Amino acid sequence: MAGPPVMPVSVAKVVQQAVPTDLRVVGTVEASAIVQIKSQIAGELTAVTFTEGQNVSKGELLFRIDSRPYEDAVQQAQAAVERDKAQIAQAEATLARDTAQAKYAETDASLQSELSKGGLTSKSQFDQSKTNADVAQASAKATQATIESARAAMRADEVAIETAKLNLSYCQILAPLSGRTGNLLVHAGNLVKINDVPLVVIHQVSPIFVDFSVPEQHLGAIRRLNANHKLTVRVTSQDDPGRTATGVLSVIDNTVDAATGTIHLKATFENGDGMLWPGQFVTAVLTLDTVQNADVIPAIAVQTGQQGSFVFALKANNTVEIRPVTVGREFGDKVVVEKGVGAGDTVVTDGFLVLFPGAAVRVVDASKVGAGGL
DSSP states (O other), rough: OOOOEEEEEEEEOOOOEEEEEEEEEEEEEEEEEEEEOSSOOOEEEEOSSOOTOOOOOTEEEEEEEEOOOHHHHHHHHHHHHHHHHHHHHHHHHHHHHHHHHHHHHHHHHHHHHHHHTOSSSSSHHHHHHHHHHHHHHHHHHHHHHHHHHHHHHHHHHHHHHHHHHHHHHHHHOSSSSEEEEOOSSSSSSSEEEEOSSSSSEEEEEEEEEEEEEEEEGGHHHHHHHHHHHOOOOEEEEEEEEEEEEEEEEEEEEEEETTTTTTEEEEEEEEEEEOOTTTTOOEEEEEEEEEEEEEEEGGGGEEEETTEEEEEEEEOOBBBBBEEEEEEEEETTTTTEEEOOOOOOOOEEESSSSOOOOOOBBEEEEGTTTTTTTT
């Protein structure tokens, strides 16, 4: 009488390997800087020198505003300075004349004083010479005050030149940072006002941030590990799971969200290839640490029954037995087994739907399990 049929199965060894402790959550991509470009002067917007959605570099020309009124203002301020210089030169010449006259009048008054003491001149003539000396000195002081006033006016006009030149420089609006432009909000030909509506908004996308939250029970481990070295964060986009970007944890929020019991984190990515986009949803994986020598099997080997998780373990006589297992964390298509099997054990990974304890099996390639003729 023929014995029970031999069941074809595929198997895998329990192996020991280093397993990272990963926290997998959904995150949101955020620009590292957002700048609204506004005009610092009023005038007609004469040119737009970029295309909407274009990457621009820091210092690159974005807009031109009609510069003619501001060029005129510079010329007027420069003319005012030249006028002040001429007034100062004229006043200095007048001061030289007044100083000479004051010196002569003082000498004459001194002479008349000596003559008056000897009775060689009249008192009225002495008084007249003294008055002339006082008038000459007062005139020289007035001229000196005029010079100081003219110099103060020139300093004010020199400041006006710098202000006019600064306003003239604002006629060319440059990119304050490198990033990507959005929609053009004001077109050439329109009049713009000082610090009015944005002309365009630039998002800095290199570097770029990913915001995400993790349960607060991990906060202690995150703070401790991040103090020793920057923790690694990997992200994959939901529309292209096979593409991965790697960054580092850069911000740990200073409060726990009491409503959700989570802590807010932020990671920084170079994003040189432009994979990440502001507002995009991504899967973020924060690696905390690595468990060494963990027992690992393919996740597909784990079955669930009324008594919990179990696997079919291959015995030396090519039969199988049921082993209850305690399953740990999953990573990729593998799972850590904390209890139930150990390194060197062999577990069934395919063909177990027709198995039972003590069933005889034959190990075949996974692609042949269930194929005809086996």
